């Protein structure tokens with residue numbers, strides 16, 4: 264922060280300023296001054312928003328886009344996505360729930376499909392016959408909640424499966440392959456919380472592991488010593504919130520790292536020197552919302568970026584605004600773009616819960632009130 268302390272535009276001493284004011288001042292100076300910070304900004308990767316980009320939410324187009332994905336089962340994209348199908352189903356039904364169009368999905372068919380992905384070990388795979396994985400197990404539970412039929416899940420065997428993946432150091436493997444990642448701590452905590460069995464897990468040991476992944480810059484990585492990344496921060500903060508242990512970290516330091524993810528275009532990147540991507544609108548904003556620091560982000564420019572990621576012909580969101588060659592909408596970026604707009608209070612959307620990325624309406628009493 265020392266780089267802008269002597270800036271002409273900012274006569275006020277930094278000491279005594281609230282952190283969120285400091286971040287705003289920093290952004291302003293980076294844009295205006297040919298300073299060291301300005302040079303850093305020059306090197307920073309970003310995109311331009313094309314003049315012709317959409318300037319508002321094209322809600323109707325997005326529900327058509329998602330419904331088309333469900334219908335087109337013989338299509339290339341559907342067939343090629345078998346390895347992530349249950350996650351894909353959660354993205355699609357969640358997008359439809361957020362846009363208040365869930366009734367357009369074939370509930371019975373989807374629920375039957377998800378239930379057919381359950382394995383003998385209690386977990387769910389991405390498609391029938393695939394090995395169980397924590398990611399798909401959480402997505403299966405989320406989908407059943409969205410369709411209000413959680414009673415169809417065998418809560419006890421699911422939580423036994425999750426518990427079996429916790430390691431001695433508190434971390435979680437995603438599946439039997441043994442890959443440890445803080446993403447899987449959130450998946451485990453969220454799954455067991457949603458099934459009313461969080462106590463099946465060793466929470467203290469899991470939190471100790473998460474704190475070993477907390478970096479001095481305020482971020483979290485996949486494992487102890489790994490680089491801070493917005494996606495991992497979301498996972499760690501979400502898990503700490505579920506455990507009621509958010510006070511174990513320095514909220515301002517973490518929020519500051521997240522706020523610096525905003526590029527001049529208004530979009531957010533996942534880590535320094537990377538391009539903005541609309542999915543980080545969710546990972547970063549939701550984290551800030553959980554931390555009670557949503558105002559660390561410039562909402563106006565960020566909304567412009569999110570709107571510009573929409574395909575105004577087919578519907579859906581792409582990772583970032585671009586030309587017709589690289590611009591390609593998909594359900595992953597669509598749900599997280601819509602969810603981010605919901606966090607900003609778009610009244611045409613259902614309200615989203617920042618920890619579980621599901622509508623507050625479908626979660627009901629399963630929500631965790633933080634403030």
Ligand code: GRG
Pocket residue numbers: 398446449450453493494495497498532533534537538540542546618619620
């Ligand atoms: C939604 C409740 C809920 C749970 C999901 C799996 C998970 C829990 C969260 C994933 C968080 C995460 C790691 C997001 C990042 C996804 C992403 C676009 C990764 C791309 O990584 P790189 O290295 O991209 O290709 P960058 O942008 O860093 O270059």
